[in-house]
Amino acid sequence: xxxxxxxxxxxxxxxxxxxxxxxxxxxxxxxxxxxxxxxxxxxxxxxxxxxxxxxxxxxxxxxxxxxxxxxxxxxxxxxxxxxxxxxxxxxxxxxxxxxxxxxxxxxxxxxxxxxxxxxxxxxxxxxxxxxxxxxxxxxxxxxxxxxxxxxxxxxxxxxxxxxxxxxxxxxxxxxxxxxxxxxxxxxxxxxxxxxxxxxxxxxxxxxxxxxxxxxxxxxxxxxxxxxxxxxxxxxxxxxxxxxxxxxxxxxxxxxxxxxxxxxxxxxxxxxxxxxxxxxxxxxxxxxxxxxxxxxxxxxxxxxxxxxxxxxxxxxxxxxxxxxxxxxxxxxxxxxxxxxxxxxxxxxxxxxxxxxxxxxxxxxxxxxxxxxxxxxxxxxxxxxxxxxxxxxxxxxxxxxxxxxxxxxxxxxxxxxxxxxxxxxxx
DNA sequence: CCACATGATTATGT
DNA sequence: ACATAATCATGTGG
Numbered sequence: 035x036x037x038x039x040x041x042x043x044x045x046x047x048x049x050x051x052x053x054x055x056x057x058x059x060x061x062x063x064x065x066x067x068x069x070x071x072x073x074x075x076x077x078x079x080x081x082x083x084x085x086x087x088x089x090x091x092x093x094x095x096x097x098x099x100x101x102x103x104x105x106x107x108x109x110x111x112x113x114x115x116x117x118x119x120x121x122x123x124x125x126x127x128x129x130x131x132x133x134x135x136x137x138x139x140x141x142x143x144x145x146x147x148x149x150x151x152x153x154x155x156x157x158x159x160x161x162x163x164x165x166x167x168x169x170x171x172x173x174x175x176x177x178x179x180x181x182x183x184x185x186x187x188x189x190x191x192x193x194x195x196x197x198x199x200x201x202x203x204x205x206x207x208x209x210x211x212x213x214x215x216x217x218x219x220x221x222x223x224x225x226x227x228x229x230x231x232x233x234x235x236x237x238x239x240x241x242x243x244x245x246x247x248x249x250x251x252x253x254x255x256x257x258x259x260x261x262x263x264x265x266x267x268x269x270x271x272x273x274x275x276x277x278x279x280x281x282x283x284x285x286x287x288x289x290x291x292x293x294x295x296x297x298x299x300x301x302x303x304x305x306x307x308x309x310x311x312x313x314x315x316x317x318x319x320x321x322x323x324x325x326x327x328x329x330x331x332x333x334x335x336x337x338x339x340x341x342x343x344x345x346x347x348x349x350x351x352x353x354x355x356x357x358x359x360x361x362x363x364x365x366x367x368x369x370x371x372x373x374x375x376x377x378x379x380x381x382x383x384x385x386x387x388x389x390x391x392x393x394x395x396x397x398x399x400x401x402x403x404x405x406x407x408x409x410x411x412x413x414x415x416x417x418x419x420x421x422x423x424x425x426x427x428x429x430x431x432x433x434x435x436x437x438x439x440x441x442x443x444x445x446x447x448x449x450x451x452x453x454x455x456x457x458x459x
Numbered sequence: 460c461c462a463c464a465t466g467a468t469t470a471t472g473t
Numbered sequence: 474a475c476a477t478a479a480t481c482a483t484g485t486g487g
Contacts, residue, residue, distance in 0.1 A: 264466040264483060272465095287476090308475090309467060316477065317465090 097216065110218040133236075136243040143250045145185045180253050188246045192239065199235040203228055267310075271300035275310050279318075280332035286315055 081089070096102065140146035210224050267275075278296060279286050288296060293307045300307070318325050 266465065266484065306466080310465090312476070312478095313466070316479090320478095 102216075106216065106218070113218045130240070133240050133243070136240065136247050139247055140188075140243060140250075144181065145188055145246060145250060181250070184246060184249050184253065188242065191242050195235060195239055195242065199232065202235075203231050206231060267300065267302060267306075271302060274299050275307070275314070276328065276332050277336055279311065279314050280329050281336045283329070286311060 137146065206227055207224060210219050210227060213219060275296060278288065282288070288307070288311060293304045297304045297307045
């Protein structure tokens with residue numbers, strides 16, 4: 035800003051200053067020239083003390099000086115000879131990679147991009163949009179609000195700079211045009227000047243962008259830190275997830291839809307479901323023994339649930355109403371599931387290292403289930419064909435749990451499976 | 460306070 | 474794009 039003022043002041047002054055040179059001293063001695071320069075500098079420094087009118091009058095006087103045309107032509111000539119050093123090379127500097135990076139990042143963070151959601155209302159809109167999932171949307175909206183704030187500041191500043199740049203540019207151009215009456219100035223020079231100004235301003239802009247990026251990064255890290263402060267899922271959620279996991283033990287890779295459903299049931303996000311399954315798979319595989327009890331428990335649980343569902347189905351079918359047998363509360367995975375669950379039970383029983391443990395308790399459940407299901411009209415086929423396929427999948431395929439230590443290595447540290455045979459529960 | 464459980468992130472491979 | 478494995482950082486029960 036100070037620069038601008040100085041140049042502004044120079045505007046009214048420079049016209050007059052350009053002329054003093056015709057000062058007799060063709061100093062071959064450097065000292066004299068130095069002295070001259072000192073004088074000129076002094077004049078420049080003090081010129082602002084003069085009033086504007088005074089300066090204008092002086093300028094006008096100089097402009098009307100009878101020698102002016104002659105001097106002007108001389109200046110032109112000199113400049114013609116020496117001024118070629120403007121170096122036309124100029125090399126269009128390739129877009130600064132760092133600037134590109136900053137721009138990209140700002141764009142990616144939604145700071146520079148199109149303004150989605152109107153300024154202050156953005157936070158409210160974000161909060162309202164996520165609606166149902168009030169879980170993380172609080173932190174999220176906080177993040178959004180902060181981001182919006184940053185974006186607002188950024189845009190305001192950017193606009194200010196832009197405006198200042200334009201203002202300054204036009205000002206300088208006016209100045210140069212004005213000066214071109216007293217000294218030769220080619221359009222190219224003006225162009226160059228404008229280029230210089232723009233570069234200066236864009237470097238300032240870059241600083242703005244950089245600090246904005248910094249702010250976003252800090253905000254982001256804080257947000258991520260906040261997200262890292264995890265909260266354990268609810269008991270019910272883990273219950274549901276575990277049920278799904280152990281009932282699809284042969285292939286515990288829920289489809290996108292399944293994930294969505296699980297997410298809905300557990301009041302968590304799909305990616306949280308994915309995280310959970312990722313963690314679960316790896317941790318299960320890493321130490322199957324440790325999960326045996328859990329596996330038995332959930333296997334039995336689903337067995338019971340399925341048995342109930344199947345029983346209900348039987349009753350329904352006997353009552354001659356073929357409605358869906360899905361009782362829904364926690365079992366929830368419809369028909370294909372009971373099949374899969376059954377398969378996983380088979381596989382569990384088939385595993386040598388723990389078959390004994392699972393033993394009669396679960397087996398009885400399986401038997402019950404099998405019996406009940408066998409009475410159920412439509413399901414027999416589906417179940418009848420599959421077990422082999424499942425076994426194959428599990429043991430030979432090596433798909434997801436064969437890669438681990440062979441079953442013999444693991445010592446069953448667990449006590450008797452805590453499976454209760456209470457079919458009513 | 461410690462050890463373990465657990466959700467999330469990162470690095471790497473496919 | 475997804476899976477895995479390793480790792481981080483916190484939550485939790487003893």
